[in-house]
Amino acid sequence: MAEFDYDLFVIGAGSGGVRAARVSAAFGANVAIAEEHKVGGTCVIRGCVPKKLLVYGAHFAEDLKDAQKFGWQLSEQPSFDWPTLRDNVLKEVDRINGAYTDTLNSHDVEIYHERATISGPNEVTLASGETKSAKYILVATGAWPHIPEFPGSKHAISSNEVFHLDTLPKRVLIAGAGYIANEFAGIFNKLGSKVTLINRSDVILRQYDQSIRDRLLQISMMKGIEFRFNAQFENIERNDDGSLEVRMSNHDPITVDQVLIATGRVPKTDGLGLESAGVELDDGGAIVVDEYSKSNVDSVYAVGDVTNRVQLTPVAIREGNAFAETVFNDTPTTVDYGCIPSAVFSHPPLAAVGLTEGEARNQLGSIKVYQSDFRAMKDVLAERNERALYKMVTDADTDRVVGLHMIGPDAPEILQAAAVAIKAKLTKADFDNVVALHPTMAEELVLLR
Known part of the structure; x- marks a missing residue:
């Protein structure tokens, strides 16, 4: 009898976990993967893919206006229907979810559609209470939106919920200055919302070249996006009409219909049971790994955003592939983190x-x-x-x-x-x-x- 139920048990079916599972199985490993939500992870389900589709949808606002200068006469005033865009984007998400699932099935990867936690160096426990043993455990649970604690923070949403809004808010306040904040600022602005972006410092997209980010700020302001810098939440209160009264430091209060907090993402390790196996975490809750994605426990590896190395989908995919090559193809492989291209799909x-x-x-x-x-x-x-x-x-x-x-x-x-x-x-x-x-x-x- 085999010593373990599986050669590899992957927790989290995002881009990195799916790639690691598929390639490891192709190398002959007996693989299982557990996912408590949809297969595909942050990028496919609640991140870059649906967001890019919203960017495309929003850009038609400019394209339809520009078309008139190219001779196209619109017979009637264009109108926008949020539920149509929202539902079609979610339909595409479901399609990709199915494609990812089919890929795992075609490689004979056993899928558990439930939460899994670590209960030992070589053991995981499923939400059903069933335990499974594995020679190796790979954690690929990604990261989760960070929502700061302050009075009324419960009235705000994160980028997880923004794709499911019942109606398009007429006035929206976005907190943050990174990828997600600037991308959704552009999306809502082009779809017709009054957008206010607040940030606790006076810099947006800090990791980008100053000339480029200054140009984005200039153009965004020309488009009507309001920026409030050096601002931190004091409280949010819901008014009788359903609107939200937001108070912040250094600025006057503002009334909006929706508050989106996009102030960063943190590794999703809470409640995962890593302490049961003695896995080391850094001060930010990320799993500490070496250049081969191995933790301080020989049987436990981690890839993707949960390691907080570079939070980009293509990087997670490369890490998943390198893990499979190293562990199941006897080809030690590392990822080169130098010179990684990146983009912000702003407007x-x-x-x-x-x-x-x-x-x-x-x-x-x-x-x-x-x-x-x-x-x-x-x-x-x-x-x-x-x-x-x-x-x-x-x-x-x-x-x-x-x-x-x-x-x-x-x-x-x-x-x-x-x-x-x-x-x-x-x-x-x-x-x-x-x-x-x-x-x-x-x-x-x-x-x-």
Whole structure:
């Protein structure tokens, strides 16, 4: 008889957990996975996928207006129906959930649609009370929205609930200054809501280059989004008409219909039973792992946001794949966390890879910066007064491109290919030697001066 019920038991069927389970099974491991919600995890169910679909939906507000400058005459005033967009997005989420489930089934991964906790170094306990043993346990439970405690915080929602709103709020207050806050600010603004964004500091998207984030702030304000900086919640009270009265430090009270808190996400380790196996956590509740995603307990591994290394879906997928290669294919594999591209699907979107100008100056000392500040051809004809900004940072001594930052239409789509060049350590001269693809916005990358 086998010593354990499974070779691998995965807790959490998000992007990282599903990849680890599927690839491990392909290598011949006997694998089970437990998920208390839908298969697919944060990105597919309540994150980047449904949010990007909302971004597409919101952008039609500008596209329909711009179309008139291109000769399209609309026979009647366009109107927007929130339930239609919401329900179609959730329908797509269900489809992807089914696809993920089919992938696991096709690889003979046993799925437990219930919560699982760790009850020992080689044992998990299901919500039903049943226990299962495994040679290895992989924790891939991701992260969860952080909701600060203050009077009336129960009246606010997180990014988990925002996809299920019954009605589109006419007035919405968003707390935060990162990806989620700025993306939903753009979505609600384009769908017709009055948006106010508050933040406890005076900086948005701190990890991005200052020129790019300043440009987003400028354009967002032009679009009518109000920013209140150096503001912290004091309390939220519900009025008799259902609206919310929000009081905050350093600013006047504001009445809104919805409050969305997007102040970050924390590793989802509470109540997981990690102490039963002696697994070490850091001060933020994340599982401490080595370069092979192994915790201080030899049989327990962790990948994705629960480790708080880099909270990005593609990174979790790579970590899941590397885990399977290391443990079940006898091929020790690590993930390279250098030069990871990222994007914010704001209005307009921004994208970046490599060092910001400030980081480059601190690390390299002598640098050269090249910029292109321009209006996209489509925006010129549409008489839309928004300027794109592309910025390249190079090492002055070697001419190597160490950072690329951009804001403007389709910036994330353009940056993906350009990130390959940065990762390959190409020089500014290598960019200059490429013939421009005209007329495109992307050609600015090989014309920077």
